[in-house]
Amino acid sequence: MSAHIFLVDDDQLLRRSTAFTLENAGYQVTTASNAEDALDLLKRIQPELVLLDIGLPGMDGLQAVRHFQDSGIPVIFLTARRRELDEILGLELGAEDYITKPFDADVLLARIRVVLRRNQRQTAQLSNLEALTVGDLEINPAAHTVTLKGQPVELSAREFALLHVLALEEGHVIPVDKVLAQVWGAEFVGEPQVVYVHIRWLRQKLEVQPNNPERIVTVRGVGYKLVSQG
Numbered sequence: 001m002s003a004h005i006f007l008v009d010d011d012q013l014l015r016r017s018t019a020f021t022l023e024n025a026g027y028q029v030t031t032a033s034n035a036e037d038a039l040d041l042l043k044r045i046q047p048e049l050v051l052l053d054i055g056l057p058g059m060d061g062l063q064a065v066r067h068f069q070d071s072g073i074p075v076i077f078l079t080a081r082r083r084e085l086d087e088i089l090g091l092e093l094g095a096e097d098y099i100t101k102p103f104d105a106d107v108l109l110a111r112i113r114v115v116l117r118r119n120q121r122q123t124a125q126l127s128n129l130e131a132l133t134v135g136d137l138e139i140n141p142a143a144h145t146v147t148l149k150g151q152p153v154e155l156s157a158r159e160f161a162l163l164h165v166l167a168l169e170e171g172h173v174i175p176v177d178k179v180l181a182q183v184w185g186a187e188f189v190g191e192p193q194v195v196y197v198h199i200r201w202l203r204q205k206l207e208v209q210p211n212n213p214e215r216i217v218t219v220r221g222v223g224y225k226l227v228s229q230g
Contacts (some may be wrong), residue, residue, distance in 0.1 A: 003116055004028040006047035008038045008064075009078060010056055014101070018051070021105045027112075035064035042071060049115060053078045069156035072144075074119050076111060078103075118185055119157070132167045135228035137206070137215075139167050153205055158183065162198050163206075166216065166226035175223040199224060 005027045009015050012033070019029045030045055032038035035056050050068050052075050054061035061077060068075050077098035097111050129141040138147045141164060146153040155163065161183045166174060176192045184194060199218075203210040215229050 002026045002028050003048040004030065004045065005112065006038065006041075006045065006050045006073075007031045008033075008035065008050060008056070008061070009053040010034060011053070018108070021108070022112075025109055035059035035061065035067075038064065039067055042067070047073060048119070049073065049112060050075045051078055051112075052076070053080075055080060069158065070154060072157040072160075074115050074157070076115060129164075132164070132170075134167050134170050134226055137167075137229070139164055148206060155202075155205065159198055159202055159205075162195075163202060163226075166224060170226050170228060173219045173223050173225045179223065195224075 005022050007015060007018055007022070007029060008031070009018070010033050015031045015033070019031055022029045030041060030047065032041055036058055038050075050073050052061045052065060052068070054077055056064070065075050065077075078101060079098055080101040097115055099108060099111055131138065131140040131142070133139075136149045139160075140146075144157075144160060146155055146160065146163065162179065165179060165182050176195050177190070179195050180191065199216060200210070203213050203216055207213045207215055215227055217225050217227055219225060
């Protein structure tokens, strides 16, 4: 079955032309003109990838991206203005990629294929791995679940992959570039901002005091380590 792409953009002409391109390439396509409608649709559809315009009316793409990530859906930002591009340099909001408008159809399709392959590869790898216990934290890759002191913790696909990489080397410092290569791919090495942001999000969900972390510890100038608690 073909992958389902969710296109969210307020430009009607771009929606029509891009949807036509995607459908001709064999993808199933759903479109929305704003983030609010898109999030409503998300209750009924399960896309494999979202193409998300940043400059949306109402809730913009920078605000909406976390909702898609929390559902485990990879996002490619669509951006038209240099100001927007400056805001997402390093992809620190967690999107898989970004592409500037106007974009070439072949370039867009190539970016989509890369992101879908990467996401499918990570999902397949995780599904074959055994569950891990790090103190009071339990990580089950096959079920894609995390519990903390027996209570479920909702993580995005990227947050889950990051936590799993840290858990595999419990108590050992993992350099930032190694984290990037294992979680995001080699092409992201040298862009540490994306790791910083996802570490912050993980701490918000797993630490008693996110600003004074004891579970996910920073080793300044080197990387991060996951420390057993409980």
